[in-house]
Each structure stands twice: as structure tokens, then as C-alpha cells.
Amino acid sequence: MEVTNRYKTTKTHIDGAPKESHFELKTEALALSVEPGSNFVIVKNLYVSIDPYQINRMKSQSSSQKSIGFAFGIAPSEVIDTYGVAKVVASGNPKFEKDDLVVGLITWGEYSVLKEGIILNKLDPMGFPLTYHVGILGFSGLAAYGGFFEVCKPKKGEKVFVSAASGSVGKMVGQYAKQLGCYVVGCAGTKQKNCLKRSLDLMMHSTTEKKQICSQHCKDGIDIYFDNVGGEMLEAAVDNVNTFGRIAVCGVIAEYTDAGKRAAPDMLNVVYKRIRIQGYLATDYLNMYADFISTTSDHLRTGNMQALEDITSGVENIPSAFIGLFRDDNIGKKIVKLVDE
Amino acid sequence: MEVTNRYKTTKTHIDGAPKESHFELKTEALALSVEPGSNFVIVKNLYVSIDPYQINRMKSQSSSQKSIGFAFGIAPSEVIDTYGVAKVVASGNPKFEKDDLVVGLITWGEYSVLKEGIILNKLDPMGFPLTYHVGILGFSGLAAYGGFFEVCKPKKGEKVFVSAASGSVGKMVGQYAKQLGCYVVGCAGTKQKNCLKRSLDLMMHSTTEKKQICSQHCKDGIDIYFDNVGGEMLEAAVDNVNTFGRIAVCGVIAEYTDAGKRAAPDMLNVVYKRIRIQGYLATDYLNMYADFISTTSDHLRTGNMQALEDITSGVENIPSAFIGLFRDDNIGKKIVKLVDE
Numbered sequence A, B: 001m002e003v004t005n006r007y008k009t010t011k012t013h014i015d016g017a018p019k020e021s022h023f024e025l026k027t028e029a030l031a032l033s034v035e036p037g038s039n040f041v042i043v044k045n046l047y048v049s050i051d052p053y054q055i056n057r058m059k060s061q062s063s064s065q066k067s068i069g070f071a072f073g074i075a076p077s078e079v080i081d082t083y084g085v086a087k088v089v090a091s092g093n094p095k096f097e098k099d100d101l102v103v104g105l106i107t108w109g110e111y112s113v114l115k116e117g118i119i120l121n122k123l124d125p126m127g128f129p130l131t132y133h134v135g136i137l138g139f140s141g142l143a144a145y146g147g148f149f150e151v152c153k154p155k156k157g158e159k160v161f162v163s164a165a166s167g168s169v170g171k172m173v174g175q176y177a178k179q180l181g182c183y184v185v186g187c188a189g190t191k192q193k194n195c196l197k198r199s200l201d202l203m204m205h206s207t208t209e210k211k212q213i214c215s216q217h218c219k220d221g222i223d224i225y226f227d228n229v230g231g232e233m234l235e236a237a238v239d240n241v242n243t244f245g246r247i248a249v250c251g252v253i254a255e256y257t258d259a260g261k262r263a264a265p266d267m268l269n270v271v272y273k274r275i276r277i278q279g280y281l282a283t284d285y286l287n288m289y290a291d292f293i294s295t296t297s298d299h300l301r302t303g304n305m306q307a308l309e310d311i312t313s314g315v316e317n318i319p320s321a322f323i324g325l326f327r328d329d330n331i332g333k334k335i336v337k338l339v340d341e
Helices: A138-153 A170-180 A190-196 A210-217 A231-240 A269-271 A283-300 A313-327 B140-150 B170-178 B190-196 B210-217 B231-241 B266-272 B284-302 B316-324
Strands: A002-010 A023-031 A041-051 A080-089 A100-109 A110-115 A120-122 A159-163 A183-188 A202-205 A222-227 A239-249 A274-277 A309-313 A333-337 B004-010 B024-030 B039-050 B082-092 B101-107 B111-114 B120-124 B159-163 B183-188 B202-205 B224-226 B242-251 B275-281 B309-313 B333-337
Touching: A002 A313, A023 A313, A041 A100, A041 B101, A080 A313, A100 A110, A110 B316, A120 B266, A138 A222, A138 A283, A138 B111, A159 A170, A159 A231, A159 A309, A170 A222, A170 A283, A183 A190, A210 B082, A210 B316, A231 A269, A239 B266, A269 B275, A274 B266, A309 A313, A313 A333, B004 B316, B024 B224, B024 B316, B039 B101, B101 B111, B140 B170, B140 B242, B140 B284, B159 B170, B159 B231, B159 B242, B170 B183, B170 B224, B170 B284, B183 B190, B190 B202, B224 B231, B231 B242, B309 B316, B316 B333
Parallel strands: A159 A183, A159 A222, A183 A202, A222 A239, A239 A274, A309 A333, B159 B183, B159 B224, B183 B202, B224 B242, B242 B275, B309 B333
Antiparallel strands: A002 A023, A041 A080, A041 A110, A041 A333, A080 A100, A100 A120, A274 B275, B004 B024, B039 B082, B039 B111, B039 B333, B082 B101, B101 B120
16 A cells, blocks of 8 residues: 655754744655565654754754764754654564554654664553653653653752743643642743643743842742753843752753853852752653653542643644744644544 | 951952952951950961952952851951961860961961851871961862862763863862873963973863864863863863763852853753753862862872962962962962961
């Protein structure tokens, strides 16, 4: 059987904010069969994760030969890999059979042809919606879990500040922190803020004068700053972090699309308050995956945690979903649904 | 017996670079006696440590009520406390007797009147010059030892970059790193560089274009950056730090006298390379003091480590010694000798 696979690629490298004109829809004829023993797997993509870090892979300084964290650069016209959930349609790999649900690195398209060696695992939905396995039980969740518990080393009663608190990672960090018994202040855009204000101790609007935000809203200072944005928010946080405070740098979205924009945190504060600023990637915490799934699925079942998802449909809408991340359009984990299940 | 004690104070708060006119010499009549049981100790100061961080205590935002790390602000006209070595001339404290050598927090003066509760200990010189106990075996040494071994967690063979490599702390970090079997690149001013070039693997001049320094001289990247300066050097280091690199922020001398000057390290590098930036103070490692003294005195006795000291004489010269720290005048640990031993 042969299908027409539609997928999205970049037309050029992207060095500033992404625009629709940077992307194009391609089509290819794809035979849904693989040679036995080839180890190739063809999957039909169901849901793909839309993540800000992908912009860094699209920059002209990136190349498909150069590793950027756990991934490589994305060259124009290349298939774009992304985390997601799919269904196997043909398998030359004995680990997978037709109709298996899988989760791992698929593509910005309707079908993915996957070589051996990439991250791909059979998926047991455990009674949860498949989208949960893209976000809250996927890499976004692992980024939140590893970053909060391992990088931040939180203790009950500590004061936690989370930027982009409605985002895929920030939303979970806020919930993990509340579950642990921390006082949690979140920061998000106006519409995001309104959706979240009941779940944290305090929500504030991220475009308020940033230098004042923390001092007004975190009167007892910040023990932990979970940073998804960088820029002025990081500077403001450093000014308000308490002695022996920890800053986990998960993302720097304020600086991804503007290389000239940089946070200049006060290093005197870093010294005198013995602040630890630590960058990390979700993949650093793969060893915690079983713990993460067990803890998080328990919280979801008991209703102690909720997923917040923002789902768009159709391969043609992947670029606009992606572009929206940099415009504060999404409320929660951004996912694109490719086909009806 | 009564003496005239001469001591230096600040006339005003100091917010930029310190100048002679910011300081004044004061004199006071001082009776060299204390009431028994008063717990006061009067010491004759022998050597005082001259340290850049003192400028932060002199700023107008500082006050004697506000803690700055392990110390408090220095108000104009107040006696200025500093680390140093002294001899007891009168003691109301049963822990000390007349003629005891002591080390701890004394003052920018010829005599110090010390209350109970400040850091002060009897000193066994262990056959070393007394100046060693002000610097290499004092708090500068502990800052180097704790910062390098505990904050940086170095391993044999790692590539270490040290700024202000001829300074009191930097000089020791370079030597500890060499002793451990690291490849060590140091950075210092021209005259300092020439004095040090045999002791490290590579010395470079700190006013070379900073962005190029690291990439030219640390071709295999940096595993550990021991930062004494901040500013552009920190930015350059972050650009060249390897994956899982560690940056110990011991001092930020480039930013002490210019509040507008700030490092803006590339936080994308911090994330993707999982860099840890950690501020600390020497006092955080008081629990390692015995290890530090034992290790360092062994290295000194075997000739594996050398002290580098820059000694000026006379209480009247304390301000110029201090001012010189911000002009790159000193080569090694800056000490002022108050009286002949």
C-alpha cells in the first residue's frame, strides 16, 4: 500500500522569530512496507509535541553534524524530528508489531520512517489519554520532574518561583512544588494567568515590570527559581533569591529568537547569596523515568495534578502552533493532533 | 600603659573605584589593659590581609546592620575589620594570654580591641612565616581550597581556567589544580603573567580580546572555570566551557567598582552544556579547615606549592594597598605589615 505523506520542513535557517514563510508543506509517496530484518519502522503519527527548543536547532549556526544538547541541527528541507505518539503501520524491527502504539522521536508529518537507534518505545497508555504521553507523561514532564527534584533539590515549605508557569514544563513544576508543600508563585501572560490562578499560591502577569515582580510578590524571597524564560526575569529572580538559592535553567525562551538579548544577572548576588545556577536537559534524567511515571501517574489518578493541554489539528498547522509558542499563544502543553485515533 | 593607636577608616561610602581621598588616618589614645573577666582582648596587629571584597562593604547600599555574606557593611568613620595576624597585648578572655600569636578578624590599624564572639584563634605558625597565615594558610587559601575542591569537583586531567591567576586565591587554585594533574590555563595582567608563566601550563594576558582568549588558548574547551573577575571574562568562559562544566564564582572584581558593568553569559550555553555556575564564600568551608591546612602545609614543605606575596609596610599605606587591588598593582597576596615582629 502506498500513501501520500505530508510533512513540514523549514525552507531556510531561522535566526529570529519564526514566521509561516520559513516553513513549507512537502508531500512524498510512501510505501507502507519495510523489508523484514531491515529494522526500519513506519509509523502513523497521532500527536506531536511542539517545543520551543526546536528553534535553536533551526538557526544558521546549527547543522545536522553539530549536536545541540541531545539533538542535532535541522537543515532546511530536512525532515524535522520531534517527540510524539504514533501507531506502527509496518515494522522490520522485531521489537515492534503493526498497530503497536509507540512513543518517542517521530516527525513533523503524517507518517514517520524511523531507523533503529532513535528513541522509540512501545506505549502502554495506562488508561490515560494519548496526549498525556506527549506532554505531562512525556519529555516535558521528565524535564519538570528531573529539573525540579534533582536540580532544585526542593524542601517542603520552600518558596518556589516559576516562570512560564502555564507552559508544558512550568505548569508541572508548579504542581510538583505544591504537592511537596512549597509556597509557589507563578508567572505567565494575562490569559494564561487567569486559567491558573487557583492552582498556585500566587500568579502574576509576566509583563509587569520585571524588577518589581519578585520583590512585590515574593516578599520572603525565593528559595528556588525554575527558569523557563531567561532575560529580565532571570535578572529579577537573582535579585530576590535567598541565601543558598537554586536556579534551574530549563529554557531561555526570551533569548531564543533574539541572540542580542541576554540576561545580565548580578554576580555579586550570586557570590554573596551562594546562588547555584544550573542548566540541564530532560535527557539527563532518563534514569529517573520510572520514578517520574509512577509519581506523576499517581498524582493524575488521585486528581492532585491536572494536565493543561492546548491542541491544534492537522500537519498544515504545525508551523503556526510552533510560532505561537514565541507569541505566548498557547495555554499549556502545545500538541498537534495529526489524525483521528 | 597607654599608646596612640593609628587606624584607617573611610570618610564616606564608596560606590566607584576607591581613592586615597576616601580614607583617613585616625588616632586614639588606647590603654593597653582590660578588666579581668571582660572578655575583651587587645592585640598589636602584625599583618593585615588586603581584600577586594571589602569594597562591597563600603558601598552606600551597605550598612553596619546589613549582612553582606559573612560580614557587615562598613560605615564611614567606623573601625574596619579584616583578616590578619596579631599578638595579644592584654586579655580579659581566658582563651588568650599576653604575647599569644593570634589569627582572625583584626582591624585596619596598629592595635585592635576585640570583643568576644569574633573569629579569633591562637596561632601556631608551624614553622611558616607569619604572612603565610594571612594568605596562603588563611582565608584566601581556604577560599581557593573550598572553591576548587568542593565547588568545582575537579578530576585529574580536566582543563581548568583561572582568572586573576596571580591573585591571592587564583594563584593557589592554579597550584592545587596542577598538583591534582589538571591542565591549567591562567589569566593575569602583563607583569603578573611574566612572574607566573613557569608554574602553569599556559599563562595569558587578561586584556587580550576576551572573547578570543579562551578559544585560542583552551582549544579543548574548559571543564572548570574558577572565576575571580566576572565581566567579559565570565562571558568568554561560558562560551568555551565543555558539557557539564563547572564555574565557581569566587569574586567579581571587574564589577565591584562599577555597578553598571555586568556579565551577560549566554544562557543557551548554560542549558545545552549543562553548566553549573555556583557562588560561594570561604566561610562556607570552615568545616574543611583542618584538611586545608594539612594539605597545603604539606605542599609548602615539599616545595610543591609556593606562596606569592606582595607586602607593603605601615598603617598609612593600607588604602593605597587596597586601591592597588583594583588597578592590578599587586602580584600575589596583598598584605600590609604593621610593625616589625
